[in-house]
Amino acid sequence: MTAPSQNSKAKPNFPQIPDDIIRLIISYLNLTEKCKLLCLSKTFRQQAIVDDLWIPHFKYNSRGLLDKNYYFAISQLEQYRKQAARRLVMPTKKHYNERRVGDKTIIAVFGGVSCGKSTLLTKYSTNSMELAYENLEEYYTIHLKMPDDEQVPFYFVPGGFYRAFNRIDDFIDQQYSSYVECAHGFMLTYSVTCSKSLEKCKELLERIISDRKVPPERLPIILVGCKSDLEAQREVTCEEANALAKQYECSHIETSALTGQNIKEAICAIAYYSKGFYPAIPHTWEKLNNGEIINTVTEKHYIDKKRAKSKQHVSENKIKKCMVM
Numbered sequence: 001m002t003a004p005s006q007n008s009k010a011k012p013n014f015p016q017i018p019d020d021i022i023r024l025i026i027s028y029l030n031l032t033e034k035c036k037l038l039c040l041s042k043t044f045r046q047q048a049i050v051d052d053l054w055i056p057h058f059k060y061n062s063r064g065l066l067d068k069n070y071y072f073a074i075s076q077l078e079q080y081r082k083q084a085a086r087r088l089v090m091p092t093k094k095h096y097n098e099r100r101v102g103d104k105t106i107i108a109v110f111g112g113v114s115c116g117k118s119t120l121l122t123k124y125s126t127n128s129m130e131l132a133y134e135n136l137e138e139y140y141t142i143h144l145k146m147p148d149d150e151q152v153p154f155y156f157v158p159g160g161f162y163r164a165f166n167r168i169d170d171f172i173d174q175q176y177s178s179y180v181e182c183a184h185g186f187m188l189t190y191s192v193t194c195s196k197s198l199e200k201c202k203e204l205l206e207r208i209i210s211d212r213k214v215p216p217e218r219l220p221i222i223l224v225g226c227k228s229d230l231e232a233q234r235e236v237t238c239e240e241a242n243a244l245a246k247q248y249e250c251s252h253i254e255t256s257a258l259t260g261q262n263i264k265e266a267i268c269a270i271a272y273y274s275k276g277f278y279p280a281i282p283h284t285w286e287k288l289n290n291g292e293i294i295n296t297v298t299e300k301h302y303i304d305k306k307r308a309k310s311k312q313h314v315s316e317n318k319i320k321k322c323m324v325m
């Protein structure tokens with residue numbers, strides 16, 4: 001075996017450890033340690049989805065139900081996941097001022113239960129709808145090229161209204177208040193098949209705007225309708241969501257992780273907005289009401305807000321009303 005070089009101060013590269021060795025290491029851990037490890041990295045999570053590693057801990061009771069260890073593990077996982085997520089965004093004064101963690105920018109992805117947050121991010125990251133380990137992602141790191149050619153890493157942090165959190169106050173106060181304080185931009189998701197999920201977005205919009213104490217047009221927020229392929233089950237029309245977006249002066253876009261429709265556009269739109277880039281060609285609400293829709297958004301369609309101002313490309317008023325469809 002070759003000795004590590006002087007330069008090998010880099011972090012250990014887990015993917016280089018053979019899978020069976022990782023599984024062997026995991027098999028020696030007790031239940032709590034396994035849960036903790038799973039929350040550390042996606043590599044461990046992928047390796048840990050093997051029944052043999054867990055069966056020794058769980059037994060069926062006389063009524064055929066899984067014993068309390070199972071529920072213990074579930075609650076542990078949830079707890080560690082939240083802790084990991086909190087560590088990620090817990091703001092220091094500097095972070096708070098810059099709305100950044102390290103050199104990565106946080107986009108909070110909020111929405112009702114099962115409205116499609118994780119699938120949207122997974123689809124963008126892997127071009128697949130399969131979640132690697134369902135509901136265990138703390139964040140998705142996405143590197144994007146900005147319209148000015150700068151490469152920017154973004155943290156997309158999905159946060160749902162978990163079953164235990166019925167009220168928006170519980171959700172914000174107990175779980176994700178640091179995201180609201182810290183996030184550079186917000187992606188508020190709803191499912192077109194669930195009108196309640198749009199109501200949740202409205203609650204969130206009000207809460208975020210009041211907590212951040214800035215006018216809505218200065219907060220990068222995009223309202224994202226998920227599952228647009230499920231036309232037969234549609235409960236929310238595009239016009240309804242447009243109206244809500246217009247009321248709060250944010251953008252709105254409908255997406256489908258199944259067909260891939262507008263996934264890239266939604267990700268890019270909020271990433272660009274959060275860095276101060278707006279669509280170069282203003283598409284006002286009025287134009288959209290006349291049925292004019294942009295289908296593609298590439299970095300070429302965006303320009304720096306300052307440049308837009310100086311070249312009088314877009315009036316401030318129009319920027320406020322810009323919308324991507």
Ligand SMILES: Nc1nc2c(ncn2[C@@H]2O[C@H](COP(=O)(O)OP(=O)(O)OP(=O)(O)O)[C@@H](O)[C@H]2O)c(=O)[nH]1
Nearest residue numbers: 112113114115116117118119160226227256257258
């Ligand atoms: N047909 C269709 N199904 C989708 C789409 N997006 C998500 N789904 C399905 O909707 C279900 C919920 O998706 P998730 O991505 O887990 O939703 P979530 O909002 O992250 O869920 P929680 O984190 O549990 O709140 C899954 O079964 C997905 O396969 C979509 O665009 N089209």
